Amino acid sequence: MESKNIFTPDANRNQIKKNICMVSDFFYPNMGGVESHIYQLSQCLIERGHKVIIVTHFYKGREGVRYLTNGLKVYYIPFTPVYNQCILPSMFTTLPLLRNIFIREEIDIVHGHSAFSTLAHEAMFHARTMGLRSIFTDHSLFGFADASSILTNKVLTVSLADCNHTICVSHTSKENTVLRSSIKPEMVSVIPNAVDTTIFVPDPSKRNPTKITVVVVSRLVYRKGMDLLAGIIPLVCRRYPEVNFLIGGDGPKRIVLEEVRESYHLHDRVKMLGSLKHSEMRDVLVKGDILLNTSLTEAFCIAMVEAVSCGLQVVSTKVGGIPEVLPEDLIILCEPSVQALFQGLEKALHFSKTGEILDAFETHKRIKKMYNWRKVAERTEKVYNNVMATPPRDVSQRLTKFYQTGSLVGKLLIIVAVINIIYLALLQWFLPDEKIERVPVFVQRHRQQPTNKKTLPSHEVPVQIPNFNT
Amino acid sequence: MLRHDIRFAHKNYGRQGSEFVIEHPQLHIFRMLYSTPLVTFVAYLLNLSEWDESSLYIVFVILLCLFVIKLYRKVLTESVLFLTAMGVQIETRFLLGYCTTRFIDMANIKDIVILEAVNMHHIIFYLALLLQKKEKQLTGVLPLFTHSWPKLSILQTLCETVHNKFPNLG
Numbered sequence: 001m002e003s004k005n006i007f008t009p010d011a012n013r014n015q016i017k018k019n020i021c022m023v024s025d026f027f028y029p030n031m032g033g034v035e036s037h038i039y040q041l042s043q044c045l046i047e048r049g050h051k052v053i054i055v056t057h058f059y060k061g062r063e064g065v066r067y068l069t070n071g072l073k074v075y076y077i078p079f080t081p082v083y084n085q086c087i088l089p090s091m092f093t094t095l096p097l098l099r100n101i102f103i104r105e106e107i108d109i110v111h112g113h114s115a116f117s118t119l120a121h122e123a124m125f126h127a128r129t130m131g132l133r134s135i136f137t138d139h140s141l142f143g144f145a146d147a148s149s150i151l152t153n154k155v156l157t158v159s160l161a162d163c164n165h166t167i168c169v170s171h172t173s174k175e176n177t178v179l180r181s182s183i184k185p186e187m188v189s190v191i192p193n194a195v196d197t198t199i200f201v202p203d204p205s206k207r208n209p210t211k212i213t214v215v216v217v218s219r220l221v222y223r224k225g226m227d228l229l230a231g232i233i234p235l236v237c238r239r240y241p242e243v244n245f246l247i248g249g250d251g252p253k254r255i256v257l258e259e260v261r262e263s264y265h266l267h268d269r270v271k272m273l274g275s276l277k278h279s280e281m282r283d284v285l286v287k288g289d290i291l292l293n294t295s296l297t298e299a300f301c302i303a304m305v306e307a308v309s310c311g312l313q314v315v316s317t318k319v320g321g322i323p324e325v326l327p328e329d330l331i332i333l334c335e336p337s338v339q340a341l342f343q344g345l346e347k348a349l350h351f352s353k354t355g356e357i358l359d360a361f362e363t364h365k366r367i368k369k370m371y372n373w374r375k376v377a378e379r380t381e382k383v384y385n386n387v388m389a390t391p392p393r394d395v396s397q398r399l400t401k402f403y404q405t406g407s408l409v410g411k412l413l414i415i416v417a418v419i420n421i422i423y424l425a426l427l428q429w430f431l432p433d434e435k436i437e438r439v440p441v442f443v444q445r446h447r448q449q450p451t452n453k454k455t456l457p458s459h460e461v462p463v464q465i466p467n468f469n470t
Numbered sequence: 471m472l473r474h475d476i477r478f479a480h481k482n483y484g485r486q487g488s489e490f491v492i493e494h495p496q497l498h499i500f501r502m503l504y505s506t507p508l509v510t511f512v513a514y515l516l517n518l519s520e521w522d523e524s525s526l527y528i529v530f531v532i533l534l535c536l537f538v539i540k541l542y543r544k545v546l547t548e549s550v551l552f553l554t555a556m557g558v559q560i561e562t563r564f565l566l567g568y569c570t571t572r573f574i575d576m577a578n579i580k581d582i583v584i585l586e587a588v589n590m591h592h593i594i595f596y597l598a599l600l601l602q603k604k605e606k607q608l609t610g611v612l613p614l615f616t617h618s619w620p621k622l623s624i625l626q627t628l629c630e631t632v633h634n635k636f637p638n639l640g
Binding site for chain 1: 585586587588591592593595621622
């Protein structure tokens with residue numbers, strides 16, 4: 001194992017700083033809460049001196065190895081997404097490539113994100129087979145009744161049986177995860193999401209002073225309660241002529257909203273923006289006075305925090321982890337029904353008319369204190385330290401854990417686990433660990449620009465080149 | 471596939487430039503001869519002698535084609551010649567005697583870098599020339615040593631030498 005220390009001169013590194021691999025099917029250029037969570041957390045962990053890499057499947061026009069800000073390395077590995085941006089669950093085909101990545105980057109902890117992500121589950125399973133620690137972050141709530149959640153819950157039970165630790169984004173989410181995957185509650189920590197408050201700054205001048213704008217930003221899907229929204233829009237528009245709607249996002253339920261707009265002739269009052277980039281979010285939010293969230297299930301609504309950070313009044317359904325996200329005076333909670341939401345919205349409209357709203361910059365300051373990515377990274381680091389301190393499980397303990405997951409599933413899982421161990425041994429025989437080249441430590445070096453150098457034309461993006469210290 | 475049995479040589483021409491040569495291993499005629507008894511044994515197990523004559527001909531022709539293709543594609547040496555004030559010449563010599571050469575003017579070269587790529591079940595390091603937009607076809611990256619994919623330490627020494635000799639790169 002002499003080659004292991006070629007590029008890492010300090011042997012004590014493992015005790016203090018860790019090499020972390022974030023794995024998820026969902027990452028940029030895809031847009032959403034999980035994606036930005038992974039990115040922000042990684043950046044803050046890099047700031048704290050850890051080495052972080054991200055593994056995701058390839059996207060159109062984006063494959064291979066890429067570098068993001070501060071040397072955050074992203075592997076876009078060639079597995080085709082088949083359903084909902086997830087790769088085909090194949091268990092063994094991902095092992096050779098993931099093993100190669102884990103060894104060359106000298107990974108200590110594999111951190112999977114999102115219960116939907118097949119790649120995350122597979123990577124955690126392979127990591128455990130290789131004797132690395134694994135951590136899982138659950139980003140969403142599930143039911144227990146419909147076919148898809150029964151299936152996902154089983155997958156989660158199996159995956160978390162062997163996971164070292166689980167992180168949830170709210171207490172409701174923790175409760176849900178513990179029930180779904182039947183793990184011990186002490187194995188689950190709650191670390192809420194955060195927002196980048198430097199981006200979401202209020203700007204009251206962008207608002208329309210003569211009108212009241214209600215903003216809705218979410219994917220237009222059933223889970224986000226778009227049918228409720230379709231019920232409220234005509235009610236509100238009929239009673240309050242000064243209220244306009246601004247809807248950002250896209251999805252299968254867009255047609256329902258367009259139908260409503262069509263049949264009530266509300267083209268000038270309900271504006272549909274289509275899918276938004278995360279960078280455009282702030283510009284949309286500052287145009288509004290009220291944010292309406294109609295979700296039917298939600299673990300942690302990050303859009304709400306972003307809206308409050310921009311100084312909006314929030315009206316939301318009282319489901320899942322939403323009540324714990326914001327203090328009572330910043331949010332109006334209602335039951336998930338058209339009538340209750342309408343009343344909630346009326347209350348918010350009343351506040352805006354009488355001017356009883358909180359000062360936008362005051363709420364921004366409060367959010368800044370409450371939700372901070374650096375704090376999230378600090379708390380995640382504690383979880384990493386705890387996990388690294390626990391002794392690693394041996395094969396027999398792992399197999400016992402698997403056996404306990406279910407009468408049929410347990411036995412099947414043991415077969416899969418044993419095949420995986422044999423497969424790993426075969427791979428190790430064909431290409432021993434020492435033969436895999438380790439990646440040099442990334443050092444950020446600011447190159448001096450030669451003075452006589454011609455500047456690139458603006459349309460040409462300069463290629464970011466990693467600097468390897470030799 | 472990473473190959474570790476290649477030989478790397480650096481020909482230093484001082485201020486005029488540098489040439490980097492990668493020699494591939496020779497074709498193993500003896501290894502082929504040694505494996506003949508094994509192949510014969512396998513043929514015996516498959517009852518090859520009792521096969522129908524025409525199918526044997528087909529198998530023979532296929533094997534012969536494969537052998538010719540392998541000979542045809544076998545690379546002897548790959549070399550990259552850096553000449554100050556001129557440019558870079560990339561040359562690949564094949565076993566059957568022919569060789570391909572490509573010359574790139576110094577004005578078109580922005581830098582030489584080490585990149586990473588996914589190659590089946592491995593992530594490999596490779597050397598690439600970053601090309602500058604002067605002519606339409608010369609843009610993007612041009613990978614070097616594509617027949618051998620040498621290991622990182624070789625690439626690092628090469629990169630360092632080139633950067634020392636060509637301070638205006640990068």
